[in-house]
Amino acid sequence: MISNPDQYRFLVHQYGGIASKLFDEGAEGQVAAVFNSSFYVETVSGFACIGNEDLYASPLNVVTAAPSAMNWSASGLKRDDTVKVSLGVIRIGNRFTFPINDTEVWHPDPVLLDWNIADLERGLSSFRLAAQGCLPAEGLGPFIQHDYDTMDIGALLDHPICRAAKEPISKLQYWLISVLRNPQSSLVLELKDFKRLIGLGPGLSPSGDDFIGGMMVALNDVGEVETAELLWKTLGQYAAETGNPISYAHLKAAAMGGRSDGIHQVLTAIFKGCPNSILENLPNIDNIGHTSGWDCMAGIVFALDCWLTVQTHKMNN
Numbered sequence: 001m002i003s004n005p006d007q008y009r010f011l012v013h014q015y016g017g018i019a020s021k022l023f024d025e026g027a028e029g030q031v032a033a034v035f036n037s038s039f040y041v042e043t044v045s046g047f048a049c050i051g052n053e054d055l056y057a058s059p060l061n062v063v064t065a066a067p068s069a070m071n072w073s074a075s076g077l078k079r080d081d082t083v084k085v086s087l088g089v090i091r092i093g094n095r096f097t098f099p100i101n102d103t104e105v106w107h108p109d110p111v112l113l114d115w116n117i118a119d120l121e122r123g124l125s126s127f128r129l130a131a132q133g134c135l136p137a138e139g140l141g142p143f144i145q146h147d148y149d150t151m152d153i154g155a156l157l158d159h160p161i162c163r164a165a166k167e168p169i170s171k172l173q174y175w176l177i178s179v180l181r182n183p184q185s186s187l188v189l190e191l192k193d194f195k196r197l198i199g200l201g202p203g204l205s206p207s208g209d210d211f212i213g214g215m216m217v218a219l220n221d222v223g224e225v226e227t228a229e230l231l232w233k234t235l236g237q238y239a240a241e242t243g244n245p246i247s248y249a250h251l252k253a254a255a256m257g258g259r260s261d262g263i264h265q266v267l268t269a270i271f272k273g274c275p276n277s278i279l280e281n282l283p284n285i286d287n288i289g290h291t292s293g294w295d296c297m298a299g300i301v302f303a304l305d306c307w308l309t310v311q312t313h314k315m316n317n
Contacts, residue, residue, distance in 0.1 A: 019048035058260035119273030139291030213254030214299025220257035
């Protein structure tokens with residue numbers, strides 16, 4: 001039996017702004033979930049995902065010096081192993097240590113201030129074109145190519161998750177456009193309209209959750225912060241009650257505009273209306289969860305389409 005407490009010792013290179021708050025001196029917690037290339041820990045301050053050297057930057061992510069071939073599931077790391085922070089080191093169980101002195105805290109670059117509607121429209125068109133042939137067979141990614149003007153489900157008939165999402169997304173469209181047109185609108189988004197979307201799909205962060213997260217990211221970026229807050233106020237409590245605290249943690253980050261670096265780079269390229277940059281960064285979406293990157297982008301495209309619809313209406317009236 002191996003008992004060396006430093007058998008696995010990896011320096012923490014970087015953690016996201018939210019993750020960094022979990023590891024103050026004296027913090028304690030436990031391992032919440034273990035996968036091959038990453039694992040989640042929970043302390044009193046929330047959740048963080050610790051991974052290998054090739055883990056992407058994100059508000060909840062912790063990038064370590066562990067080689068890409070490191071398999072956490074096979075290493076003996078287990079759910080409910082203790083997590084303690086002492087003397088600038090995260091200690092997990094009796095075999096894993098992660099020094100955190102002078103670790104870089106990652107935040108996405110500031111949102112572009114000089115974008116315009118023409119660039120955004122060009123960027124969205126370029127992204128849809130680039131995404132053709134890249135969309136996964138699962139999840140809500142096909143909604144990226146969807147015609148929201150008609151809500152014609154058409155080619156989405158082969159996707160059970162898309163079929164289940166059609167009605168709640170249609171109601172979301174009506175609500176979002178109405179509120180964006182009139183911020184003082186008393187139109188209430190009924191909780192029942194979300195119940196088929198929150199938790200929809202398999203995985204640690206279901207497709208429906210990632211879609212809504214993408215919506216809130218996009219709304220923050222176009223300056224509709226209050227609308228994003230209203231959306232979160234409506235669904236936050238229900239999302240917490242679904243029994244998926246890790247997905248809830250990601251949704252909470254998205255409500256404040258938090259996103260992974262891969263999503264941020266693609267979204268920045270869309271706002272710039274830069275096809276070459278979109279193509280260059282498109283592969284990063286595939287690296288985010290099973291389908292989470294595409295699910296999030298579907299929510300982003302949906303919210304931006306709704307916002308542009310309202311802007312066009314305002315310019316024509």
